[in-house]
Amino acid sequence: MSQILDGRSAVAAETRGASPLHAARHQLREAVDTLGLGDAEYEMLSTPRRELTVSIPLRCDDGTTRTYLGYRVQHNLSRGPAKGGVRFSPAVNLDEVRALAMWMTWKSALLDLPYGGAKGGVAIDPRGHTLGELERVTRRYTSEIAGFIGPDRDIPAPDIGTDERTMAWMMDTFSVGAGHTVLGVVTGKPLELGGSRGRASATSRGLGHVVLAALRDLRLGGGATTAAIQGFGKVGRGLAAFLAEAGVRVIAVSDEDGAVCNDGGIDVTALGEHVDRTGGVAGFALADALPGGELLEMEVTVLVPAAVEGVLTAENAPRVRARLIVEGANGPTTPEADAVFEARGITVVPDILANAGGVLVSYFEWVQGNQSYWWTEDDVERRLRDRMLASWERLLATARSSRRSLRRTATALAVERVADAHRLRGLYP
Ligand SMILES: NC(=O)C1=CN([C@@H]2O[C@H](COP(=O)(O)OP(=O)(O)OC[C@H]3O[C@@H](n4cnc5c(N)ncnc54)[C@H](OP(=O)(O)O)[C@@H]3O)[C@@H](O)[C@H]2O)C=CC1
Numbered sequence: 102m103s104q105i106l107d108g109r110s111a112v113a114a115e116t117r118g119a120s121p122l123h124a125a126r127h128q129l130r131e132a133v134d135t136l137g138l139g140d141a142e143y144e145m146l147s148t149p150r151r152e153l154t155v156s157i158p159l160r161c162d163d164g165t166t167r168t169y170l171g172y173r174v175q176h177n178l179s180r181g182p183a184k185g186g187v188r189f190s191p192a193v194n195l196d197e198v199r200a201l202a203m204w205m206t207w208k209s210a211l212l213d214l215p216y217g218g219a220k221g222g223v224a225i226d227p228r229g230h231t232l233g234e235l236e237r238v239t240r241r242y243t244s245e246i247a248g249f250i251g252p253d254r255d256i257p258a259p260d261i262g263t264d265e266r267t268m269a270w271m272m273d274t275f276s277v278g279a280g281h282t283v284l285g286v287v288t289g290k291p292l293e294l295g296g297s298r299g300r301a302s303a304t305s306r307g308l309g310h311v312v313l314a315a316l317r318d319l320r321l322g323g324g325a326t327t328a329a330i331q332g333f334g335k336v337g338r339g340l341a342a343f344l345a346e347a348g349v350r351v352i353a354v355s356d357e358d359g360a361v362c363n364d365g366g367i368d369v370t371a372l373g374e375h376v377d378r379t380g381g382v383a384g385f386a387l388a389d390a391l392p393g394g395e396l397l398e399m400e401v402t403v404l405v406p407a408a409v410e411g412v413l414t415a416e417n418a419p420r421v422r423a424r425l426i427v428e429g430a431n432g433p434t435t436p437e438a439d440a441v442f443e444a445r446g447i448t449v450v451p452d453i454l455a456n457a458g459g460v461l462v463s464y465f466e467w468v469q470g471n472q473s474y475w476w477t478e479d480d481v482e483r484r485l486r487d488r489m490l491a492s493w494e495r496l497l498a499t500a501r502s503s504r505r506s507l508r509r510t511a512t513a514l515a516v517e518r519v520a521d522a523h524r525l526r527g528l529y530p
Pocket residue numbers: 259260261262263304331332333334335336337355356357358381407408409410429430431456457459460
């Protein structure tokens with residue numbers, strides 16, 4: 102069963118408080134005020150264009166049946182097809198997906214990609230299921246949203262709890278329905294199925310380039326640059342390797358079940374091997390265990406939250422001792438924490454710029470697929486680096502000249518592009 106909800110009821114159903122949606126709408130309000138737009142524009146840009154909620158019955162390997170909820174939210178389509186990842190996590194809910202979809206719109210616009218924003222998810226813990234069960238869930242979810250997505254409509258990609266194998270199942274399911282292979286319906290696919298070289302590491306590498314540029318441009322680098330990274334998944338792990346190779350001492354890393362630290366620098370390769378063997382960072386012999394949330398409060402040059410939303414809050418922000426925060430995750434900083442960091446002079450490089458390397462190389466994958474012409478790894482890396490650094494430099498220069506925070510400036514630059522597209526298309530209410 103699937104149900105299409107209209108956007109107005111979506112806004113009415115919004116929950117307030119320290120939710121990702123509260124944060125996303127707060128940031129939009131600031132951008133609207135910065136740009137001198139009005140309430141009508143705010144209402145339009147805060148309202149998702151389309152939302153789909155689906156139920157996904159799963160026959161488990163033991164013969165029992167469970168039903169999961171899945172979502173796909175298209176926040177904005179004014180600059181092109183919607184674009185954004187699919188998350189498998191027990192924490193997924195409609196409000197979270199709405200917020201993540203809105204951030205995708207701003208991210209695509211900030212990087213000047215010809216996309217709108219979308220996000221999807223299934224409220225399931227992938228760790229509690231076999232591969233066969235996850236394949237069945239993915240295929241059923243894809244069938245339910247198939248009328249909603251497509252290379253010219255909405256193009257999913259990996260996010261938390263999903264990967265290139267998930268994308269291969271999605272592409273196959275969609276293609277079976279279409280009667281022919283449709284490579285462009287998702288990005289983040291395996292190389293053998295039209296994936297792009299460099300997509301798997303793109304978010305981490307883009308983030309790494311931004312971290313190094315921010316350290317340099319804000320004059321925070323120097324001899325003993327240290328980093329703490331929350332999350333050791335697709336984004337955090339690749340970033341740890343990138344920074345270690347660049348000479349940054351990665352002294353603390355965490356995942357959902359543990360955290361480890363070593364003041365002399367963590368051997369990231371050895372930690373990766375330990376995680377492949379045991380499933381988590383806990384118990385890594387070449388580092389000490391670190392209690393709970395302490396990683397976020399360590400004295401480091403740069404802190405990179407690369408896991409989930411809302412981890413930097415009004416409660417812990419006064420204790421954060423990093424000089425620079427670069428957001429690998431989407432929405433890790435609440436608006437209240439942002440205000441604390443601004444008052445304390447701690448620079449925050451916002452998610453919609455910092456982690457945009459993933460959607461950027463997804464765009465490269467889509468372009469290569471459309472042309473059936475595949476770039477080399479060097480082509481991808483050069484274009485990724487150039488575009489991330491150009492976007493960073495533009496953001497920094499605009500923030501400095503306007504004396505506004507990087508987040509407020511980034512959101513305003515992106516919202517302006519989206520509002521312009523609406524105005525030129527004549528879509529204002
Ligand atoms: N993949 C991509 O291309 C992009 C991802 N992002 C964002 O980056 C973030 C991470 O995504 P990705 O790496 O792909 O996801 P993964 O599922 O690959 O990894 C998530 C990581 O976060 C850890 N984690 C989850 N909850 C916590 C917690 N409370 N404290 C510490 N660690 C935690 C997980 O630990 P465990 O393994 O123990 O569960 C895992 O190490 C998300 O916010 C995502 O939206 C943004 C842009 C693109």
